[in-house]
Amino acid sequence: MNTQALAKVSNLVVERGGRRLLDQAGLEIRPGSVHVLVGPNGAGKSTLLSVMAGDLRPSSGEVTWCGQTLDQWCPHALARCRAVLPQDTVVTFPLTAWEVAEMGRLPHRTPERDARIVREALDRAGVWHLSGRDYRSLSGGERQRVQMARVLAQVHDTGPDQPGLLLLDEPTSALDVRHQLRLMELLRVDAARGRTILVVLHDLNLAAAYADHITVLKDGKVVASGTPAQVMRAETITHAWGVECLVERDSLTGCPWVRMRYGLGRATAHREHAA
Numbered sequence: 001m002n003t004q005a006l007a008k009v010s011n012l013v014v015e016r017g018g019r020r021l022l023d024q025a026g027l028e029i030r031p032g033s034v035h036v037l038v039g040p041n042g043a044g045k046s047t048l049l050s051v052m053a054g055d056l057r058p059s060s061g062e063v064t065w066c067g068q069t070l071d072q073w074c075p076h077a078l079a080r081c082r083a084v085l086p087q088d089t090v091v092t093f094p095l096t097a098w099e100v101a102e103m104g105r106l107p108h109r110t111p112e113r114d115a116r117i118v119r120e121a122l123d124r125a126g127v128w129h130l131s132g133r134d135y136r137s138l139s140g141g142e143r144q145r146v147q148m149a150r151v152l153a154q155v156h157d158t159g160p161d162q163p164g165l166l167l168l169d170e171p172t173s174a175l176d177v178r179h180q181l182r183l184m185e186l187l188r189v190d191a192a193r194g195r196t197i198l199v200v201l202h203d204l205n206l207a208a209a210y211a212d213h214i215t216v217l218k219d220g221k222v223v224a225s226g227t228p229a230q231v232m233r234a235e236t237i238t239h240a241w242g243v244e245c246l247v248e249r250d251s252l253t254g255c256p257w258v259r260m261r262y263g264l265g266r267a268t269a270h271r272e273h274a275a
């Protein structure tokens with residue numbers, strides 16, 4: 001595997017409304033790897049993704065992709081190799097699922113290939129059967145998978161020889177457990193095809209099972225970064241999230257397995273008494 005970072009974030013500071021949202025944050029993502037960003041609500045994960053996407057200018061620090069800062073990239077060239085899945089995407093026009101996924105091909109304009117690529121992307125995201133449906137009529141999970149199809153269509157032409165970057169902000173938040181697993185498997189396949197993937201997750205066990213590398217953000221700062229075994233430690237989790245947990249090893253996969261210490265709260269204690 002190529003060990004040289006293709007996406008690099010150095011000393012990022014973002015200040016808004018007198019608050020420091022990112023404080024000297026940095027990370028490096030190797031090509032062909034799934035890098036998971038975790039952290040409590042408000043830690044700055046989406047802010048970091050927005051800066052990496054080129055949608056938000058940092059107060060200081062820089063983001064490089066393939067050795068060039070985002071400012072040095074031609075926006076059109078960047079759009080052909082970097083796709084972003086935001087947390088929320090509002091579509092107010094009466095577009096079909098197909099038309100939403102097809103938007104991923106806008107930077108390419110290769111009409112002779114686009115239909116095949118959009119179809120493949122919808123199929124991989126498990127929403128081909130919804131192609132003709134009005135996007136606004138879809139369920140939350142179905143919409144999220146159509147957005148994923150848009151991202152896949154956008155980076156379709158990337159691979160080992162043509163670097164591609166996926167920036168995904170909580171792509172599993174609306175998915176049922178089967179579709180969460182399908183999506184994470186899909187990301188592993190894309191990583192094996194040479195794509196560079198940064199994905200924000202809240203599910204620590206999903207992160208531990210599928211990540212090559214995990215970065216923990218808290219109050220805008222990176223507080224831990226490394227392999228799942230290095231990062232998924234009880235003291236790190238307690239420090240970052242303020243919850244008690246045990247970290248075991250999954251006997252099937254060998255991955256860290258985080259068990260939350262449920263039942264320590266007052267309401268649960270009360271329920272046990274009542275029983």
Ligand SMILES: Nc1ncnc2c1ncn2[C@@H]1O[C@H](COP(=O)(O)OP(=O)(O)OP(=O)(O)O)[C@@H](O)[C@H]1O
Pocket residue numbers: 016017019021039040041042043044045046047048
């Ligand atoms: N324009 C802004 N002005 C002031 N504060 C902001 C602005 N945008 C975001 N924030 C704050 O910055 C912090 C980081 O927000 P961000 O959306 O990056 O967090 P997050 O880690 O993605 O959280 P979540 O897990 O809830 O999605 C939050 O406290 C948020 O309220």
